[in-house]
Amino acid sequence: DGGITQSPKYLFRKEGQNVTLSCEQNLNHDAMYWYRQDPGQGLRLIYYSQIVNDFQKGDIAEGYSVSREKKESFPLTVTSAQKNPTAFYLCASSIGQTSGANVLTFGAGSRLTVL
Amino acid sequence: GQQVMQIPQYQHVQEGEDFTTYCNSSTTLSNIQWYKQRPGGHPVFLIQLVKSGEVKKQKRLTFQFGEAKKNSSLHITATQTTDVGTYFCAGPEGGSQGNLIFGKGTKLSVKP
Numbered sequence: 001d002g003g004i005t006q007s008p009k010y011l012f013r014k015e016g017q018n019v020t021l022s023c024e025q026n027l028n029h030d031a032m033y034w035y036r037q038d039p040g041q042g043l044r045l046i047y048y049s050q051i052v053n054d055f056q057k058g059d060i061a062e063g064y065s066v067s068r069e070k071k072e073s074f075p076l077t078v079t080s081a082q083k084n085p086t087a088f089y090l091c092a093s094s095i096g097q098t099s100g101a102n103v104l105t106f107g108a109g110s111r112l113t114v115l
Numbered sequence: 116g117q118q119v120m121q122i123p124q125y126q127h128v129q130e131g132e133d134f135t136t137y138c139n140s141s142t143t144l145s146n147i148q149w150y151k152q153r154p155g156g157h158p159v160f161l162i163q164l165v166k167s168g169e170v171k172k173q174k175r176l177t178f179q180f181g182e183a184k185k186n187s188s189l190h191i192t193a194t195q196t197t198d199v200g201t202y203f204c205a206g207p208e209g210g211s212q213g214n215l216i217f218g219k220g221t222k223l224s225v226k227p
Contacts, residue, residue: 033214040124040219041219042203042217042218042219042220043158043203043205043217044217045214048214058214090157090158101145101146101163101165101207102215103148103160103163104148104150104158104160104215105160106157106158106159107157108156108157109157
């Protein structure tokens, strides 16, 4: 079945540590996205990528980094510079390059807790 | 900046009652999308509306896009416990070409 796989599902991190969240899709979608979800805050865009080897900052990119070396993969690194990293992280993809009409397919999410 | 607002933030209903959530954009939109997120789950696409005044139905769910293409609503008739979750609307940044901007969602709980 086609879809988006995120791992790990749950992750605990000590303060000061970097952590990388994996996102893999087999939908052959061009565009991929990372969102952060906090209770009562909706979804906020961290980074997005329209094509391999290219990505852009979203609304809350500070303290995060990404790479897009393969079409199928868009890992997110939460660095120690992120002040409040505890959150639910959602990866998504869409057909074609980013446009306002694109429908998003989401992965199951990764819940990061900083101890 | 552009905002997408949803009301109410929470709604508690008795099973069988109707439910409506409203979405308002500060910018005219080329389209609006609705997603549902079950508790502990991830958002799942429900529908996309593109035409002014458009009304679409999915079983007990009715979606409307306003005439001015700045507001939308989702109405559920005779709620069931399976309707529990958070409903998000989303519209493109800049009105047509940008990434989706999500509302904060309406969390629906249904008492059996």
